[in-house]
């Protein structure tokens with residue numbers, strides 16, 4: 001039986017592209033990618049975790065479905081440490097050594113680290129080569145593979161070096177999510193919940209009902225959750241590609257998250273999506289304290305995350321955390337701070353997020369102090 005595939009178009013004029021979402025897309029990647037090729041030549045970059053599971057089947061599908069195809073592959077070490085200058089320059093030099101040209105396609109097979117790094121390599125290689133994202137984590141499928149943000153980390157901070165470079169196609173194969181450890185799946189789910197919280201209350205209602213089943217493996221639920229998330233992101237990106245306004249809403253929960261990630265050393269203590277979920281709960285609590293939404297709203301956010309078995313409170317993060325002042329300081333170093341003012345994405349209710357500048361520091365400090373004390 002052919003499984004259902006949803007297609008979401010990212011409407012960016014001459015740079016528009018499709019995000020194809022469904023189970024089994026990896027097995028027919030050749031047929032999906034073939035229309036983009038000007039000659040039968042591809043380079044694939046992956047990491048050793050993803051490569052072990054998915055590289056050979058992908059290469060087999062591509063070579064079986066594209067006559068005369070030559071494929072080169074590069075496998076990088078898995079992990080956030082890869083997303084820096086050394087592996088980036090290694091990738092670019094490798095693509096040049098493989099004589100990948102502007103008419104060719106570079107494929108990023110992996111999670112957010114690979115997608116961001118390979119997208120940036122494609123952006124600068126010969127002043128811009130087309131690339132295809134094949135995201136293998138839930139987080140990459142619903143967020144980082146769509147929208148053209150590419151880049152690497154610097155010693156000065158995360159994602160500080162990069163380019164907007166839209167992919168030519170995204171293939172989100174939801175069957176590969178079956179191979180994810182539950183913790184990674186749930187971390188990605190933090191970004192899924194974020195879409196409901198920022199702009200679609202009915203989607204959040206649906207997640208409250210169906211979330212546990214889709215976390216348990218329900219394919220139809222996963223398809224809908226990924227497709228709706230991508231649809232929301234595609235709409236926002238099409239209206240505000242370079243984050244002059246509305247795109248900032250995608251950062252709901254992220255100012256808190258970035259401070260917590262910095263405080264935990266970007267380690268296994270807190271995955272990015274876990275930080276986003278905790279950050280969303282804190283953003284709703286902050287909104288309630290500022291009188292912007294009813295207290296029931298943060299309670300509902302927390303109840304759903306709890307029902308999903310996710311981290312919700314600061315006490316769910318193992319080990320010591322810095323005090324409220326230090327966390328506030330880490331937020332002030334977030335790159336989204338403009339003119340020295342703290343900027344938050346707040347909400348007037350579930351599905352009603354907006355950008356708020358000049359949030360009183362004292363309220364944020366009080367919120368963090370209470371959260372650290374478990375109040």
Ligand code: GLY
Nearest residue numbers: 143147149247250
């Ligand atoms: N991950 C946020 C964005 O793509 O804008």
